[in-house]
Amino acid sequence: MLAPYKDCLSRPHVTYLFATNLLGRLPNGMAPLGIALFLRSHGMGFGVVGGITALYGLSTAVGGPLLGRAVDRHGQPRVLWISAVVSAAGFLALIWAGGNTGAAAAAAAVAGLASPPLEPCLRTLWPDVLDDKRAIATAYALDAALQEVVFAAGPLFVVLIGWLAGPGPALAVTTVAMVAGTLAYVSPEPVRRWRAEPRRPDWAGPLRSSMLRRLLVALACVGVGLGGLNIDTVAYQEHIGQSGLSGILLGVNAAGALIGGLIYGARQWKATTMRQLQVLLACMACCYLLLALVPPPAVAIALVFLAGLFLSPVLACGFAIIGDVAPPGTATEAFAWMVTAVLTGNAAGSSAAGVAEQHLGLWASFLVPGLAALASAVVALVLLRDAAQPSATRSVKATHP
Missing domain, CATH: 1.20.1250.20 (MFS general substrate transporter like domains)
Structure with missing residues (x-):
């Protein structure tokens, strides 16, 4: 490994x-x-x-x-x-x-x-x-x-x-x-x-790539899930009445992401990067959606750990795809847009989870990251379909041989 x-x-x-x-x-x-x-x-x-x-x-x-x-x-x-x-x-x-x-x-x-x-x-x-x-x-x-x-x-x-x-x-x-x-x-x-490749001068830069724009939507949804989880853990802690549980849940999620990223990078994968992204997002969505059942703490800890396992591989797939689809001379800006998409989604997720918890309850707040991950998986499915089209201007190559 x-x-x-x-x-x-x-x-x-x-x-x-x-x-x-x-x-x-x-x-x-x-x-x-x-x-x-x-x-x-x-x-x-x-x-x-x-x-x-x-x-x-x-x-x-x-x-x-x-x-x-x-x-x-x-x-x-x-x-x-x-x-x-x-x-x-x-x-x-x-x-x-x-x-x-x-x-x-x-x-x-x-x-x-x-x-x-x-x-x-x-x-x-x-x-x-x-x-x-x-x-x-x-x-x-x-x-x-x-x-x-x-x-x-x-x-x-x-x-x-x-x-x-x-x-x-x-x-x-x-x-x-x-x-x-x-x-x-x-x-x-x-x-x-280091110098970027020569670029075509235009205001859109990397955003002229439709593949990149759709990928950024998918990654923004990932950010929504992360932002929602921050609020959900606090609300869940108050629901259970166990001080410090929110920190444990977020720490376990981060530990899962660290382990998942290391495992992902240590293996070779036969599927294309786009197919990997689709599967990883679907698995993450399942873990988040099960939290809407408001399970006991032990189960909740296991679910957020499993969700974390898929997070770093999702981001790694995003890095690889951006490197492939960014127009020449725009790679740094394209990667910066990825950061912006996740940060913006994070803020939106925090707000949505807070509103959902206040008006509908904890189960609805937990639905925010689940539905966001599900939406991200759907966008990835569309990306996969488009990448398979022979008319695509740039194909998305597999990350691993």
């Missing part, structure tokens, strides 16, 4: 690129909680705290594709360097703003808009660093699995630093991690030499 990872990580630059990129991406898991705790420490109400934290997430979703397009035009180092400095200035301004609501909101927006697009940059780079599709597929799977570490470890770091030094220093450490990771990532030769 470990052989594909040993082969991938033994290639020149791969381990270094993973380590530095993940360090720079650590604020993705730290910033939302760090911002919320910092604002609460200055006496802001939960409504304001939630609004500013949401503004940071929305700004990140908006800025990602814009910065991705800049990377495709000007290369990675310059754009990443500048965006890291501007985002750091936003975080520092947020610390300086303290309890000033307007200044804090503006600073959070700047920090989010300029957040360095490290995720899409790394995924765009793999075809240049790795010389065969098997190694590239393994790198995608490892990336999807390790992303769970970022979102699991980030909040823990914020809590630990906040307990030791306070919420202000926690935000400062978030800023340092982003800048240090970004600067370290852009230093090796493969990053400095």
